[in-house]
Amino acid sequence: MSKAMLAAAPGGPEVLVWTDVAVAAPGPGEALVRQTAVGVNFIDTYFRSGLYAWPDSQIIVGAEAAGVVEALGSGVSHLKVGDRVGYTTPLGAYCQARTLAADRLVRLPDGIADDVAATIMLKGLTVQYLVTSTFRVEPGMTVLVHAAAGGVGLLMGQWLNAIGAKAIGTAGSPEKVALAKAHGYQEVIDYRTEDFVARVTEITGGKGCDVVYDSVGRDTWAGSLKCLRRRGMFVSFGQSSGPIEGFALPLLAQGGSLSACRPMLFHYIEERAELEARAADLFGRITSGQIRAEVHQRFTLSDAAAAHRALESRGTIGATVLTV
Numbered sequence: 001m002s003k004a005m006l007a008a009a010p011g012g013p014e015v016l017v018w019t020d021v022a023v024a025a026p027g028p029g030e031a032l033v034r035q036t037a038v039g040v041n042f043i044d045t046y047f048r049s050g051l052y053a054w055p056d057s058q059i060i061v062g063a064e065a066a067g068v069v070e071a072l073g074s075g076v077s078h079l080k081v082g083d084r085v086g087y088t089t090p091l092g093a094y095c096q097a098r099t100l101a102a103d104r105l106v107r108l109p110d111g112i113a114d115d116v117a118a119t120i121m122l123k124g125l126t127v128q129y130l131v132t133s134t135f136r137v138e139p140g141m142t143v144l145v146h147a148a149a150g151g152v153g154l155l156m157g158q159w160l161n162a163i164g165a166k167a168i169g170t171a172g173s174p175e176k177v178a179l180a181k182a183h184g185y186q187e188v189i190d191y192r193t194e195d196f197v198a199r200v201t202e203i204t205g206g207k208g209c210d211v212v213y214d215s216v217g218r219d220t221w222a223g224s225l226k227c228l229r230r231r232g233m234f235v236s237f238g239q240s241s242g243p244i245e246g247f248a249l250p251l252l253a254q255g256g257s258l259s260a261c262r263p264m265l266f267h268y269i270e271e272r273a274e275l276e277a278r279a280a281d282l283f284g285r286i287t288s289g290q291i292r293a294e295v296h297q298r299f300t301l302s303d304a305a306a307a308h309r310a311l312e313s314r315g316t317i318g319a320t321v322l323t324v
Helices: 042-049 114-120 123-134 151-163 174-181 196-203 221-226 250-254 272-287 301-312
Strands: 002-007 016-021 030-039 064-072 084-088 097-101 142-145 166-171 187-190 209-214 228-236 259-261 295-300 319-323
Touching (some): 016 301, 042 301, 064 114, 142 151, 174 187, 196 221, 301 319
Antiparallel strands (some): 030 097, 064 084
16 A cells, blocks of 8 residues: 545645555566655646546646655566666655556666656656757747756756757746846846746847747737747646646747647657657756756655645745655
């Protein structure tokens, strides 16, 4: 048996209940992982609230975690019992232990602690695919990133800075602006007191950005399009303010032959080889010191509802972890 934060019906944070759940012995190609830390992400709230369709009558949310392999099923050759591992999957991480497909597990390097690993398997891999594959950022490009002081945003600012791109961020308070500037952004706009479209126009001398990475959605997408240069790319990878409404393809033509994409991490790591390659790139940048991956808030796993309240009220900065 294991304890987990189980949701029996869609709703607010209160639907997350600390409950006993059965853990199956690993079958062929599976591994049993005793978890040590779990990451918190906005996608967790999307599933919990019912914004995303539920696959079952009750669910365990959670998309990234770290732990130790306790048992292996037959046919698993890339892991051994006792290995420290991390993973990202759409659902199921808010628990003490779980059995899952072993090909989704990545062995953790010695230089990456469990709590850090639990916050980078989704967020860090998201940055990796966004800047290398969805739109390949090159030195000298100008990039706008919304939610620059969030978990993804702080990693992305450092990554863009390492590439040699000009990183412009938006954040919602003077404290968050300062934090983003300390993580690679050359310019950070406080969207609560400034018009980010006007400021981006000013910063770029009217040229606009090569790409906008937008995880906010409803509140920012229209302005994001106005921040792009001709033939720029709008990348929508989240909706923390709500789903985008009113988007129409003619807007891309009107903006200057723009492109738009709505990518998801799991389509970029479906193949084991691709997962390993992206994780190796991410881990290498962290262990070399090129990117700092930090935990800014900690809650116990049984207090996950409080973590959700803090996240949804924009009361967090950077990465949040649940300790197990």
